[in-house]
Amino acid sequence: MKNKQFKFGFLGVLLLSISSWGQSKPWTLRECVDYALKNNISIKQSELDLQSSQISKKDALGNFLPNINANASHSWNIGLNQNITTGLLENQTTQYTSAGLNSNVTIYNGLQNVNRLRRSNLTILSSQYQLAKMKDDIGLNVANAYLQVLFNKENVKVQKDQLANDERQLAKTEELVKAGSIARGDLLDAQATVAADRQKVIAAENTLFLSKLSLAQLLQLDDFKNFDTADANYTPSMSPTLSESPETIVAKAKQERVELKIARTNLEAAEKDLKVAKGAYQPSITGFYGFGTRASYSDRIVGIDANGNYILTGPKSLFDQFSDNKGHNFGLQLSIPILNGFSTSNAVARSKIALERSKIAQKQAELDLERNVFTAITDAKGALNAYESAQTALEARKNAFEYAQEKFKVGMMNSFDLSQAQTLYTNAQSEVIRTKYDYIFKVKVVEFYFGIPIVDKL
Missing domain, CATH: 1.20.1600.10 (Outer membrane efflux proteins (OEP))
Structure with a gap:
C-alpha cells in the first residue's frame, strides 16, 4: 500500500514538473x-x-x-659551373647549404612606440x-x-x-x-x-x-x-x-x-x-645582429703530388663545415628623414x-x-x-x-x-x-x- 502511494505521489510530482516546465515563466x-x-x-x-x-x-x-628571423636554403647548380676547388669551368652538379639568423631592434624612433602603447x-x-x-x-x-x-x-x-x-x-x-x-x-x-x-x-x-x-x-x-x-x-x-x-x-x-x-x-x-x-x-636608431654559416658538397684540395696535380678528397661533414664557416655581423643603423614625399x-x-x-x-x-x-x-x-x-x-x-x-x-x-x-x-x-x-x-x-x-x- 505504501509502495502504491509512493508511485502515485511520484507520478503526480513528475506530471506537475512537466506541466510547470511547459509553461512560460x-x-x-x-x-x-x-x-x-x-x-x-x-x-x-x-x-x-x-x-x-x-x-x-x-x-x-x-x-x-626585437625581430628575430631564421633562414635556411639548399641549392643545386647543374651544368657548366666553376669548380670552386680548381677554378676551372666544368659540367658538374654542385650543392650548397646555408643557414642564418637575423635580428633587429628599434632603439629610438622619436618615442613613437611609447606613444602608440599609451x-x-x-x-x-x-x-x-x-x-x-x-x-x-x-x-x-x-x-x-x-x-x-x-x-x-x-x-x-x-x-x-x-x-x-x-x-x-x-x-x-x-x-x-x-x-x-x-x-x-x-x-x-x-x-x-x-x-x-x-x-x-x-x-x-x-x-x-x-x-x-x-x-x-x-x-x-x-x-x-x-x-x-x-x-x-x-x-x-x-x-x-x-x-x-x-x-x-x-x-x-x-x-x-x-x-x-x-x-x-x-x-x-x-x-x-x-x-x-x-x-x-x-632620426631613428636601430640595432641589428646577424649570424650565418654555409656548407658545400664539393671535393677539397688537400695537396699537390709530384707531377703538380691536385690531390682531392671529399667534403668535410656538414656540421664541421657549419662550425668552420660561421660568421657574425652586428651594428647600429641611423636613419635621418630628409625628404619623403611630404x-x-x-x-x-x-x-x-x-x-x-x-x-x-x-x-x-x-x-x-x-x-x-x-x-x-x-x-x-x-x-x-x-x-x-x-x-x-x-x-x-x-x-x-x-x-x-x-x-x-x-x-x-x-x-x-x-x-x-x-x-x-x-x-x-x-x-x-x-x-x-x-x-x-x-x-x-x-x-x-x-x-x-x-x-x-x-
Whole structure:
C-alpha cells in the first residue's frame, strides 16, 4: 500500500514538473535587463571591439621587442659551373647549404612606440566606456518597453471592465424595455455600445501582444509567443532626485555618464596620434645582429703530388663545415628623414585636424549632455503634473458617471448619455495609467543621469 502511494505521489510530482516546465515563466524587469545585457547583438559587438582593442595593445607592446628571423636554403647548380676547388669551368652538379639568423631592434624612433602603447591603453579604456554606454542604452530601452507592456496590460483590464459594465447595463436595459419603462431605441444604443466595447478590448489586446513582441525582439528571444512579463503594480512617488537643482544633476551627470568619458578619452588618443606623427620627423636608431654559416658538397684540395696535380678528397661533414664557416655581423643603423614625399608633414596635418575634431566632439558631448539632462528634468516634472491632473480628472469623471447612473435609474437620462459618461470615465482611467507609466520612466531617466542604476527603485 505504501509502495502504491509512493508511485502515485511520484507520478503526480513528475506530471506537475512537466506541466510547470511547459509553461512560460513570466519575466521580471531585472530578468529582462540581465538577459538583454548577456544576449543583445549590439553588446556582443561592443565586447568584440573591446577584444580587438586589447589585441592592438599587444601589437604596441610587440613594437618594443626585437625581430628575430631564421633562414635556411639548399641549392643545386647543374651544368657548366666553376669548380670552386680548381677554378676551372666544368659540367658538374654542385650543392650548397646555408643557414642564418637575423635580428633587429628599434632603439629610438622619436618615442613613437611609447606613444602608440599609451594610445592603445586609451583605446581599451574608450572601448570599455563604449560597452558601458551600450549596456546603459539597452537597459533603458528594455525598461521602457517593459513599462509599455505593463501599461497595455492595465489598459486591457480597464477596457474589459467597461465591457462588463456595459453588458450588465445592456441586461438591465432589456428588462426595462420588456417592462415598457424605456423606449426600444435605448436598447439599440446599449447594444451598439457593447459592440464598440468589444472592439476596444480586441484592439487593446492586439496592442498588448505587439508590445510583448517588441520587448521579446529587443531581448533577442526566439519563442516570443510564450513570452510574458510578471504582473507588477508600480506606484509613482516623488523622486528625491527631482528635488535636486538642475545644475547639481548636470554636475553629477558629468561625473557619472560615460558619454563625456568617451569624448575625453578620444581626445587624449588624438593627442597621442599627433605625437606619433611628429615622432617621424626625428632620426631613428636601430640595432641589428646577424649570424650565418654555409656548407658545400664539393671535393677539397688537400695537396699537390709530384707531377703538380691536385690531390682531392671529399667534403668535410656538414656540421664541421657549419662550425668552420660561421660568421657574425652586428651594428647600429641611423636613419635621418630628409625628404619623403611630404608623407610625414601630411600625417602631422591630418593628426592636427583629427585633434581639433576631437576637441569639438568633446564640447558637443558636454552640450548634448546638459541639454539631455535639462530635457529629462523638464519631461519628468511635466509627466508628474500630467499624472496629477489625470488623477483629478479621473475623480471628476467617476463622480459624473455615478451621478449619471443615478439619473438613469430614475429615468432622467437615456442610455446613450449614460454610455457617453461611462466612456469618458474609462478614458480617464486609461489616461491615469498612461501618465503613471510615462512619469515612472521619465523619472528613471533623470535618476539614470544622476547615477542611479536602471532597475533600482522601480
